[in-house]
Amino acid sequence: MTAGQVARPGAQYAGKTVMVLGAARSGTAAAELLLSLGAKVLLCDQKPQEALGALPAALSHPDCRLLLGQSPRPYLPSCDLLVISPGIPLSAPDVAAAGEAGVPVTGELAFAASCAAQELIALSGTNGKTTTVSLLGEIFRQAGRVAHVAGNIGYPLSLAVLNAGPEDLLIAEVSSFQLETAGSFHPAAAAMLNLTPDHLDRHGTMDAYAGLKRRLFSNMGPTDLAVLNRDDPRVRAMRDGITARAAWFSSTQPVDEGALLRDGWICVRYGGEEKQICAAMDLRIPGRHNLENALAAAALAAGMQVPSAVIAYALRHFQGVEHRIEFSGTRAGVRYYNDSKGTNPDSTEKAIQAMSAPTVLILGGYDKHVPFDALARCAAGSGLIRHAVLIGQTAGQIGGALREAGFTGVTAAGSLEEAVRLASGLAKPGENVLFSPACASFDMFDDYEHRGRVFKRLVQDLPDAETPR
Numbered sequence: 364m365t366a367g368q369v370a371r372p373g374a375q376y377a378g379k380t381v382m383v384l385g386a387a388r389s390g391t392a393a394a395e396l397l398l399s400l401g402a403k404v405l406l407c408d409q410k411p412q413e414a415l416g417a418l419p420a421a422l423s424h425p426d427c428r429l430l431l432g433q434s435p436r437p438y439l440p441s442c443d444l445l446v447i448s449p450g451i452p453l454s455a456p457d458v459a460a461a462g463e464a465g466v467p468v469t470g471e472l473a474f475a476a477s478c479a480a481q482e483l484i485a486l487s488g489t490n491g492k493t494t495t496v497s498l499l500g501e502i503f504r505q506a507g508r509v510a511h512v513a514g515n516i517g518y519p520l521s522l523a524v525l526n527a528g529p530e531d532l533l534i535a536e537v538s539s540f541q542l543e544t545a546g547s548f549h550p551a552a553a554a555m556l557n558l559t560p561d562h563l564d565r566h567g568t569m570d571a572y573a574g575l576k577r578r579l580f581s582n583m584g585p586t587d588l589a590v591l592n593r594d595d596p597r598v599r600a601m602r603d604g605i606t607a608r609a610a611w612f613s614s615t616q617p618v619d620e621g622a623l624l625r626d627g628w629i630c631v632r633y634g635g636e637e638k639q640i641c642a643a644m645d646l647r648i649p650g651r652h653n654l655e656n657a658l659a660a661a662a663l664a665a666g667m668q669v670p671s672a673v674i675a676y677a678l679r680h681f682q683g684v685e686h687r688i689e690f691s692g693t694r695a696g697v698r699y700y701n702d703s704k705g706t707n708p709d710s711t712e713k714a715i716q717a718m719s720a721p722t723v724l725i726l727g728g729y730d731k732h733v734p735f736d737a738l739a740r741c742a743a744g745s746g747l748i749r750h751a752v753l754i755g756q757t758a759g760q761i762g763g764a765l766r767e768a769g770f771t772g773v774t775a776a777g778s779l780e781e782a783v784r785l786a787s788g789l790a791k792p793g794e795n796v797l798f799s800p801a802c803a804s805f806d807m808f809d810d811y812e813h814r815g816r817v818f819k820r821l822v823q824d825l826p827d828a829e830t831p832r
Contacts, residue, residue: 373478373524377401380441382466384408384457385448386415386431389471392519393446395421396478399525404428405442407435407457439464446474449515449540452565470544472537475520477547480529484663485514485548487537487579488556488598490710492516494648495556495656496536497684502664502677508532515541517812539566542578549582552667553607554590554659558597559709564732573597583607590662592655593618610666612658614651622662629657629678631665638665641675648683650717686815688714688799694825696792701822702799703815707731708738711801715741721749722795723786725779728755728802728814738801739764750774750789752782756806779807779814783821 379402383394386408394406404427408415411432422429430438435457439445445461445468452458453468461468469477476483486496493516500512513523514535523533535550539562542548558573566572580589580601589607592598594615602609610621610633617623622631622640629640640661643654657678664674683689686704693699698720705711711726724742735757742748742765750772753761762773774789776782786796798818808814 372480373400376444376478379403379443380405381444381446382407382435382438382442382461383446383448384435385451386410386418386429387448387450388517389448389450389519389521390446391419391422392521392525393448393471393474394427395419396475396521396525397446398422398424398427400478402426405430405435405438407431407433407438436460439466442466444469446471447544449538452540453543468544469546470541472514472520472535472541473544473546473548475524476535476549478521479524479527479533481511481524481527481531481533483533483535483550484667485535485537485550485553485579486556486659486663487539487542487553487576488592489559489561489707490713491556491652491656491659492536492538493684493704494653494687495554495660496534498656498660498677498681499534499663501681502660502669502674503532503534505677506664506669506673510534512536514538537579539572539575542575545578545581547582548578550579550587552588552590552663553579553583554612554663555579555592555598555601556656556659557592557595557709559707560733561707561709562731564730569597577601580605580607588663588666590621590659590666592659593621594655610662612655612662614655614658620666622658622665624654624658629654629661631661631671631674633665638671640671641678645679647679647681649688650713652713652717653683686811688717688797689815689819691819691822694787694822694827697787697790698795699822700795700797700799701815701818702797703804703811703818705799705801706803706811708733708735708801711799712738712741714797714799715745715748718745718747718795718797720747720793720795721791722747722797723750723752723790724748725752725754725776725782725786725796725798726801727753727758727761728800728804729806730756730760731803735761735764735801736767739768739770743768743770748772749794750786752776752786752789754779754782754807755800755802757802761801779817780821783818783825787825 511523
């Protein structure tokens, strides 16, 4: 490199030996990106090859060595860096061993961002992330940008960086797991949607969880844009200490900069000028929570100079994302909704509030050590939840919370298949069955997407409207 030249992002990894821990989507994507940059890669996973399935063809590269079903620790001293997947906590023994060997540790998200020449937007929060980043992607595509929606949404940021052109836009959904290893992660614009209890089995306390979420803004400066939920006390408190220029979104109160709801209209306000975007009733995605998601997206997009007419068009036409209050068909007069992405109690509360007819609720799953009391009160007081069918590790806890709240219509099922069958018998024509687990999927399924696909298949297999009941 000659004097005056600037190294392209990622050039620092050329010739380095990098161990990637975890050979699922994030790990294999990081390995592919590293190989494209000229690094030597050791891809490690405790699972053997046969348990992982087919790996991307790019990993047959001569500079990629697979260490599957074996300990990576003997190879750590020869490595310049360890890249870990989001599902691997910093407390994992192999990660601790890297620290003892003096090997720096980073996460896949931070690594990918360090290789990105593209403009980067990031979004986090407990609920609504996937809907909002997907909506943002649609807004920017309508504005003429090539937008790659990636990160925690299931498309690793490493793959997006690998596939994106230099003028493209990266929009990253960011989880608390990814923020554990955020390092120098620096978006040009970022938003925090909300904070409610989640992942306390990994993070321990709400204070620790909120502290991790705050890292989203840690490396942002005065020319960057930070959008915060003014209606959420924990998010509002993040304003102190953020050096980026701040904007807000609110469905209940005015804001000086950002997005607000006024007289039933979504409006944006920047530089003292307020513009109407579209009527809240024009949104196709149901529920108060989706109004808040739309406000957050509008605040970010308007703050990045997207014209109001473009934002309005995208808001009016966006139909939501798979596995989030997704209409999955009508069988024998009963409407079925797949909300497998409802992986915590607050998310399921929002799904309940989006229902407009009597509903049988299917919920339960992997235990993340979060309380279900508020969810139980929501279900009991909604006036619409007629019965709850419970599955998974948390069935007993949720059942106890529901009974404590005075809700007695509770049935346990041994599997999702049994739960769908029971719910179909309990629901009457004109009513709903809502599958919103309030829990992670790992006790019974690979992930929430796998769980949602199984639910939709089970619904399709039910007798149709022509079949006598």
